[in-house]
Amino acid sequence: MNIPIFTIIILTVSVSTLSGKERSYDFKDQKNVNNIIFQMDAPLESINGSGDGISGLVTFDPEKPEDTKGKIILNASSLHVGNPVLKEHMLGKDWLDVKKYPTISFTLNKLHNLKKEGIHYLADAQGKMNICNVTLDMKIPVKITYLKDMLEKRNRVKGDLLVLRSKFSVKRDDFNIQTGEKLEKVANQIDISLNVAGASPL
Template sequence: MITPKTYNMKRILGIFAGLSLAASLFAGGAIFDFKDPSGVSNLKFDMTAPVESISGTADGITGSVHFDAAHPGETKGSLVVSTSSIMVPKSKMREHIMGAMWMDAKKYPELKFELTNLADVKDAGDGTFKGKAKGVMTLKGVAQELDAVVTIKHLVGKLGAKLPGKKGDLLVVSGTLVVNRDDFNINAGQKLDKVANDIHIALNLVGYAEM
C-alpha cells in the first residue's frame, strides 16, 4: 500500500534523481541508456519454496543511469522493467503471475528502481567497480528502500562492438538483490509452500552511451 510517507519519499527521490541526471549533463561521466536493442539485458528471478521452485526472466528494461568512472559513488539513475515482459517456462504459471493476486500487470504495468548512489565502492581494476547500489524500488504501488550488491564494468569504446558504426562506451551491470513479496503486497502471506516469500533477483544489464 502507498502511504503518504512513501508517496512523498518516492516523489522527492524522483525529483532528486531527475535533477541529478540533468546536472550530470554538465559534469563528467556519461548517461547510459539501458534500453538494450540487442536483447541481452535481463533480470533473472528465482524463488525456492518447499513444493516448487519458480524461476524466470524479465527483459523489458528501459531507463538511464549517469556514471562517471572518476566518481563511481555518485552513480544515479532509474531503471524500469515492464511487468508484461516477465517470462516463465510454464504458460499457465505466467497467466497467474500477471493476474491481480500476483503482479497485477494491468494495474501496475511496470516496476521501477530509482538508484540514488553507489555505496562501499571498491575499484577492482580494469574499469570494474564493486559496491552496493542504494535506491528505492517501486513495485505494485509500494515504494521501499532496497540495496543491491552490484558489479559495474565500464567498457570504454566498446559501443561499436554492440552497435556497429557507433562510438561510445558500454556499462555492464551485474548484481543481486532480494525482494520480499510480503513487503510489496504480492499475494502477501499466501501460498508460501508453493511460492517462496523471498524473490532472489539477478541483474544482467547493459547500458549504452554514445560519445
C-alpha cells in the same frame, strides 16, 4: 573587441562539456540481451523465470563513480515462466497485476562502500525499489563495469558501455503480493539476478 553574446554562450557550453566526463547511459536494449533472472524456491515447487523488457537511464563519470545515479525499469509484462498457466496467474490481478502496475523499478540514489577492482567498481547501491506501487528503501550489491569505446563492438556505433550486475532478494509480502498466501508453492523470497548494459553513443 566586441564578442557577440551567443559566441560566448557557445564557448562556455563547449568548455563545460569537454571538462566533464559524466555521461548518460541508455539501458533500452534493441537486441533484447538485457535481462533479469528470478527464482522462487518453495517447499513444493521451484519457480524460475526471466524478464527482458529493460529500460532506464544512468549517469556515470569514471572520475567520480560515487556520483552515479539513475533508474532501471522493467516492463512487468515481459516477465516469463515456462508454464503458460503459471505465467497467466503471475501477471494477473491477484499477483503482479501488470495491467494496473505495468512497471517495476529501482532508483539509484547513492553508492556506498565503493571500491575499484580492475575495470570494475564494487559498491552497495542505496535506492528505492517500486513493485506493485509499493516503494521501499533498499541497499543492494552492484558491480559496475565501465567499457570505454566498446559500444562499436556491440552496436556498431562509436561510444561507451556501462554494465551493471547485481544479485539480491526481495520478499513478496513486503510489497503486499499475496501476503502469507500459498507459501508451500510460491516462496515469499524472490532471488533476483540482474545483468544489463547501457549505451552512450558519441
